[in-house]
Amino acid sequence: MYVQHLMGLSGLLAAGLFIFGLKRMSSPVTALSGIVVAGVGMVAAVAASFLVVFDLMHAGNDRLGVNVALALVALAVGAGWAWWKGGKVAMTAMPQMVALYNGMGGGAAASIAAVALSGDAGGSPLILGVTVIGALIGSVSLTGSVIAWAKLDGKINHPWRFGGQRIVNGVIFAATALLGVGVVIFHGVPSGLSLAILFFFGALVFGVMMTLPIGGADMPVVISLYNAFTGLAVGLEGFALQNPALMIAGMVVGSAGTLLTALMAKAMNRSLSNVLFSNFGDLSGAGAADVKGEMKSADASDAAINMRYASSVIIIPGYGLAVAQAQQKLYEFVKLLQAAGVDVKFAIHPVAGRMPGHMNVLLAEAGVPYDIIFDMDDINADFVNTDVALVIGANDVVNPSARTDKSSPIYGMPILNADQAHQVYVIKRGQGKGYSGVENTLFYRQNCSMVYGDAQAVLTQMVQSVKDLGA
Incomplete structure (x- = not known):
């Protein structure tokens, strides 16, 4: 009887911890503690289940012994494997x-x-x-x-x-x-x-x-x-x-x-x-032949110096930043700009990356302060008054075709208004299309320049260029 009551109480405790943990996960500031709280709740629920089984065994049901042993082995193997793989997994994975x-x-x-x-x-x-x-x-x-x-x-x-x-x-x-x-x-x-x-x-x-x-x-x-x-x-x-x-x-x-x-x-x-x-994606590339203008390339050093002397910069991270594992170098560059008096913000699109919240996790890993990271709805109106927009590895989420080209598969998708900034720099490995296969007309705009190369290498060069100005 007491075990059944304890089982009920532990279930209630676990449920409360799950809900409280999920609530704390709603903010990047408290997300880590939320995960820990929910994990404690799961441990409590599992422990209570084993307590009931042990009580049944004590009552004479010896056949449960094998099942308990198998369950403990499964828990050990699963927890060990998850701990090992979780510590090794790259941000891109x-x-x-x-x-x-x-x-x-x-x-x-x-x-x-x-x-x-x-x-x-x-x-x-x-x-x-x-x-x-x-x-x-x-x-x-x-x-x-x-x-x-x-x-x-x-x-x-x-x-x-x-x-x-x-x-x-x-x-x-x-x-x-x-x-x-x-x-x-x-x-x-x-x-x-x-x-x-x-x-x-x-x-x-x-x-x-x-x-x-x-x-x-x-x-x-x-x-x-x-x-x-x-x-x-x-x-x-x-x-x-x-x-x-x-x-x-x-x-x-x-x-x-x-x-x-x-x-x-x-x-x-x-x-x-x-x-x-x-x-x-069946219409991927539709309208590509009608794109006017041409892509202009810029040197990483020139782009860095331009941002160093700008008043405001908005950075738009994408999956290419994760692939290059360049988030640490990016934040180093941001701190140099901030030290020079530049107002730097990050703009995050809801579907940037390959999973919900991917870019937020990426920036948190680099230690980027949460108060300079903004969602699309909160920052989109700022682009028109921004000196420089820096796009790193993003594509479809900054494609103006979503606003203007009714033949485009992404027409109607809300995008970040990077094209409205006075100057746009796009760090990109080559001239390929985005994950959806749709041509990005932003790259052909007069106010846009392409900085070709791996994001890690490009940002390293940008950091050095800004440092050299103060030497």
Whole structure:
């Protein structure tokens, strides 16, 4: 009796810590402590589960000993591997890691459901139905996240599409849903197990088929969506198991992921259905032949000196900054400009990088103060009065075609108004297009100059040029 009460209290404590931790994650200043708080909540929930198992063993259920040993081994292996890989992962690989870990969460929820559905123990149709729905969502999140990881990691370089793909996907989903209904109806009989195996196979396949046609430029939204899926799956399995901690944690993650997905889709001026089913990128390069002007190159030293004597500079980081791992050198350059009296700010687009908040994490790693980092809505009006806009590795989020070219696939997407600055410098390795494959007309504007080269090398040269002025 006391153990059951302790289990309930620990679940309530864990749920409270989850919610409080998520609240603190809403600000970069308190995000780290929020992660720690939520982690403590998870430790409390896991410890309470083991306490219940040990109580059952003490009551004479010796068969649980093997399961406890396997669970402890799994915890040790998983925690050790995550600690090791988490410390080694490069910032450029952070989106891939997030996609994989998110997929593992969905897979864990699906595995819990698989164990429940493979047993002979009966259950109400409601509980069985919730278990099946959680299994479907968790399985889709698992394989969909793996495909997202492969796209982000360059294992899959192009969307995989064919005629009638939506119809095929619809048939797979409908068949899987019907199998799920069969699992509920025939649970506990031999045919029910066969239906469950086919159901999980269909759900896993659908996750793959759903994600393969989505273009790489939409991966930030897809990762956020699968994060919501994982939370929802965990919450549903928590309901089936009558576990308050899982229910509340799943609902919090699911609702937060859903809200983030909606906000990111809005930031691209596209509906979620458009992201998932529009085959974005088929018109890549449209209108490129109509671009007027030519790209002008500038020397890194000249650009640095121009910024040194400017009054205001807005920096727009993109994925190229992460690839070059140049965030530390960038902040060194920023501090030199600030010491010279230049007003320096950072502008962050909601979908910059390869995952939600990617650029914020990148700048935080370099120690950039949070009070000079601004979201798009808060800083866009400042560009028109800014002397220099410095774009580093960003492309689609500063493309003026989104405002003017109705034939462009990104038309209507809110962008950072870098083109409105008096002078724009773009650090870019070459003349290639962005991740979406759309030509960027900013690069051909009269007030824009290209500084070609790896961001790390270019910023190193800029830092040295500014230092030489004070020598």
